[in-house]
Amino acid sequence: MTEYLLLILSAVLVNNFVLTRFLGICPFLGVSKKLPTALGMGLAVIFVMTSASVVTWALQAWVLDPLGLGYLQTIAFILVIATFVQFVELALKRHSPGLHRALGIYLPLITTNCCVLAVAVINVRNRYDLAHSAVFGFGAAAGFALALVIFTGLRERIERAAPPRAFRGTAIALVTAGLLSLAFMGFAGLVKM
Amino acid sequence: MFTAVIAIGLTGAACGAVLAVAARLFAVHEDPRVEELMAALPGVNCGGCGFAGCADYAKAIARQQAPLNLCAPGGAETVQKLAAVMGVAAAPLARKVAIVLCGGDRQRAARKFCYNGIADCAAAAAVGGGDKLCGYGCLGYGSCARVCPVNAIEITPGGIARVHPELCIGCGRCVRACPRRLIHLVPAERFIHVLCSSKDKGPVVKKACQVGCIGCTLCTKLAGGAIKMDGALAVVDYAQPLENEAVIEKCPGHCIVKVPAT
Amino acid sequence: MAEQTQPLYVVSPSPHIHAGDSVRRIMLAVIVALLPALAWALWRFGWNAARLVAVCVSACVLAEWVARRLMRRDAGIDDFSAVVTGLLLAFNLPPSLPSGMAVAGSVVAIVAAKQVFGGLGYNPFNPALIGRVFLLISFPVQMTTWSEWRIPAPAPGLEALTTATPLGLLKTSLGQGVMPYRFDAATAWQFFLGWKNGCLGEVSGLALLLGAAYLFYRKCIYWQVPVFFIGAVAAVAAVLWKLDPAHHLPPLFHVLTGGVLLGAFFMATDMVTSPITRLGMAWFGAGCGLLTMVIRVWGGYPEGVSFAILIMNALVPLINRYTRPRVFGHGRRG
C-alpha cells in the first residue's frame, strides 16, 4: 500500500506535472482567474486523466501489444481521450451550465492538454500494471489540480499588482508560475523512485 | 497494415457509440441563431448596448427583446449583419463620439481647497463637494480615462479630460463613469460645442471660471434655435444643424469652441 | 460665495491624525534588528562577511533604482526595503561565495521577485529567499562550501575540524546509520551562541533572538508565525526522535541549526508575503515548520527553510481567504 502512496506523493509533489515537468501550461494559465472555475477544471481533469489512464492501459495491453501496433499508440490514445472530454462536456452542459460557461473553451481543450496524453504514454513506458496506471493517473491529475488551485490564489493576488505595462496579463502570470516552480524544487529527491 | 485499420476503426466505432448515447442523455436545447449573432458582433464586451456583454446582447436579440442598432462600436455594418441574421430590415446608426462639456482646467478655474485623497473623480466629488470652486466642472482625476477601452480620453497637464474623437468608438462607458455627467455622446461630424455645464448664474460663474457660460443668451440669437438656454446655461441641441462659426468669436464667456471634426 | 479668507484649506477624508509610523521606519526597525546578527557574522567570518553584505546591499539598491527608472516609476529606494532585502540575502549566503554570484542573486531578488510585480507590497514571494534559492539551484557547489568549525566528536577528548554544516553532516552520515557527534547540553549551548558554520546570518541564535525582541517591541512582527514555525519544527523532530532515537536528533538540535531561527523571525514574518489574519499566521508558521522538517528528513536538500517559506508564500492568498475573522455582529446571533 505504501508503494501507491509514494507513487501519488511523487506525482503530486516531486514530479508535479505542471511545476516540474512543465506540462498542461495553457489551461494552467487560462483557467486560473477565479477559484471556483479552477476547482471545476481540476475535478474535470482528475476524472479525465484517471479514466484515460485505465482505458489507455487496457487499449495498450489488450489491443495494441497483441497485434503489434505499438506505433499507433498516440492516435489511439488521443481518440479515447477526446471521447472522455466530449463526454464530460456534454455532462457538464446538462448538469452545471454555469461551470460549463465559466470553463468555456478550456473544457474541450483538455483533449489537447499534454498532461493527459503524457500520463498515458508514461504509464506505458514505465510498464505500470493496471492498478499503478490508475493511481499514477490520479496522482498526476491531483498534482495538476493542486498546482492550479495554488496558482489561482496567487493570480487573484497579482491581478491587483501594478506590473510595468510590458508585463501586464499573461507575462506576469508566467513569471509567478516560474517562481512557484522554483519553490516546488524543494521537494526534489523527496521520494526515492 | 490491414489489422491496424480494423483495430483503430473498431475503437473509433466504440467511442462513437458511447458519445451517441451520451448526446441523447444530456440533450440541451439552444437557439442556433445566437452563435451567428455572436459572430456578427465585434465582441468588445463594452456594455454600450446596455447588456452585460455581446453574449447577453445576442441572446436578447434572438428573443426579439432588443433592437438591432444598440451596438455603437460595431456601427452601421454590424447593424446590417444582425439584420441579415434575423431577416429584418434595420435603420442605420449615425456614428457618435463622446465629448467633455467643460473647459475650465487648473489655470482657468479657481479651486476651493487642496484635495488630498484617492485620485478618482467619484471619490474626489464626495469629499467637500469637489475641489473646484465651480460645483459642476470636471475634476480631472481620470475616472473616464481609466474606463475607456481604447484610451481615447487624455487628462491634459492642466487637469481636465479631453476626448480624441478619432479614437472614440462611442461605447458610452465614460458617460456613466463621470460623477458630474459632463460627458455626452454627440454626432461625430459636429464641431461647434459649448464647453460648459454650470447652471450657476453669471456672476457666480465669472468668479469660479474664466471660460464659463455666463448665460448672456447672445449665442441663442446667432445660432437661430440650434442653441437653447437651460436656465443660465447655453446647451447645443444636436438635432438641429449648427454651422454659424460667428458664435465662437461673439461669446463673451469664451466657452464656445471649434473642436476639429473627424 | 466663499471668498478666500486665508490660503486654501486642505480637505481630505477622515481621519486627520496618524499614529506616526511609516514604511520607512518599519524597514529601519528591521535593519536595526539585523545588526546583532550582522555584528556576529563580521566577528565570526571576518572580511568575507563584510564583502558579501556590502555587495548584496549595494547591488540590491542599485538594481531597484535602475528597475524603477526603467519602469518610469518614482525611485522607491528611499523606503530602505532594498537595503533590507540585500541584508537578508547576504545573511543567507555562505561566507566564501564569490561576489559575482552575490550580485546575480541580488538582481534576481530585486528585479524578478519584486520590481516586476510593481514594487514593494505587490510581490507574492519573499525576494531574499527567491535570490537564495536561485543561487542554491544555479551554483550548488559554491553555495554549499562552508568555513571550518570545531566539531564535538562522538568520543570524549577527540576534536576534529570539518567544513560540513551540522545539517550537512546529519544528512550524509545518517545515511549510513552513524551518529556524526554527540549532541548534549554543551553542544547545544555552543550552537546557540554561534560557534558553528553555516550562512552568514543564521549562525548565532542569541543574536537573532536579540533582533527578534526588538522587532516585537516595535510591533513589526506578531508572535504567531515564529512560535508556530519553531513549534512545528520541534514537534515533528520530537516525534521522530521518540520513534527512532538512533536515526534522529533531538528537537533542540533542529531548532538551533540551519536557518530555522533566521527564517522564523525574519524571513517568514516579512509583512508583504505573510498572511494578515492572526489565525492565518498560525497556519502559515505551522506549514513552514512542517515543510522544513519534511525536506530536512526525507528531502534531497540538507536545509528546507527557504523552500518551505516560499511554498507557504504561494499559499498565503488561499490562507487569507479561508481564515477571515468573524465579523462583529455576524455568527452567533447576527
Add this chain to the structure above:
Amino acid sequence: MTMLRAARRSPGGVHPAYRKEATQGRPIENMPLPPLLRVSLSQHLGAPAKPLVKKGDRVRRGQRIGEAVGFVSAHVHAPTSGTVQAVVDWPTPAGGMQPAVEIVPDGSDEWAADLAPCADWAAADSRALLARILEAGLCGMGGAGFPTHVKLGPPANKPIDTLIVNGAECEPCLTADHRLMVEQAAGIWTGARILRRILNARTIRVAIEDNKPDALAAMEQALAAAPEADAAIVALPTAYPQGAEKQQIYAVTGREVPSGGLPMDVGVLVENVATALAAAEAVVEGRPLTERVLTVTGRPVARPANVRARLGTPLSDVLAFCGGLREPAAKAIAGGPMMGLALPTLEVGVAKTTSGLLFLAPDAAPAFTSLPCIGCARCVEACPMRLLPAELSQMLEAEDYETAEAYQVLDCIECGCCAYVCPARRPLVQHMKQGKARVALKRRQQQERKAQA
C-alpha cells in the same frame, strides 16, 4: 452599586494621544450673538426641513422656521429673535448644497412661548413627552444627527430594556460632553429619566471613559443626590472608538448588535449626554433646541475653549470669539480628528451635530498617499468590526465590488482606526466609503431589477 466596570472589552480599537488638556479644565463660555445667523435646514440625518419663513419675516427665539418632511426628519427653530434676511442654498460641512435661513438678530432674544414648560413630567403620558421631543426638533448631538423622536419610537415588537447615555467622547481633542457632565450633571440625569420614561426601559447606564475622573465624580454625586432605581455609571477603559454605538453596547451590556441591524434589535438604545440634556430642557423648561456646546481647539487657535454657541453661528465668528488663529492652519475640521469633516470654508453655520471645531497646523496634518499596501496587518488588528481593511481597500482599488460585498464592507463604521495606523498612509476610510456607496447602489439596482422581473 452606582459605579460599574465594563462588561466586555470591545475588539480592536486604537489609543491616540487624546490631547484634551487644552480645554478639559476650561468651563463652558456662552458666546454673544453674532451679526448674522445662517441656520441650515439640514442639520440632521434624513430629508432637509421645509422652510416656513421668507425674506423679511420677523421671528422670535424658538419659533419653528423649518418643518420636518416625512418620518425621518426634524424641525428647525429660530436660534434667536430677529428678521429673516434670506433663504439661500449654502454648502454644508459635508460639501453638499442645502437650504439655509439667514437671520439678522435684533438683540432682544425674546422667546416664543410655543412649548409650555411642564415640571411634573413624571405624571405626563409618555406619548405626550415623545410629541414634545419631536416638537423641540431634537437629533443625535454626538455627530450622527439621527432624529431623536424616531429613535425613541421603536416598533412594538422591539422592546427596549436598557438606555445607555453616551458620555464616552472618545474622539481626541473634544471636551464638550466632558464639560457638560461636569457642569450640568443633574440636567443630564433628568433627561435620562425622561428618555427612560418614554421608552419605559428598565435600566439606565451612563457610559463615561475613565480618562474623565471629574465627570465621573460629578455624575455620581448627581445620582447620589437623586437616587434612581437600576441606574448606574459605567467607567469604560479609555480607547477609540469606545463611543461608537455598537462597540459601547457590547462593552456595557455584552450584547452584539447584529450586522445590518439596529441597537433596538438587542433591546438597547444609545443617546448622547448633550441630547439627554436637550431633552430635559425641552420637556422641563419647554425650550426647543437652539444652541449647543462645541470645543474650539488645535495648536493654531489663540485661546482654545468650550463654547456654547447658537445654532447657525458662522464658524468664522466662533473662531473670532476664541481669539482667531495665531499661526496658519492647514486644516479646519468640524468634529473630532478621527471622524470629523474637513471644511473647505468657515462660512458654515454651527449645526446640531457640530461637536467641535479643530484646527491643524500644516506639520500636524499628515497627508494620505497612494503607496501600495505592504500587508502589515495593523489595520486588521485595529478594526473594531473585525473586517480586513487591507484586503477590502485593494479590492475597492481594483473595483471588485462583489468580493468587497462578500467581505462585509457594509459593516464598516468609518471610525478611521485602520487609516490611523496604516504605515503606508493609505486613505482606507475613503476606499470604504466609496465601496459602501457602490455596493449599496448595486443592491438597490438588483432590487429594482427583481421588482421589474
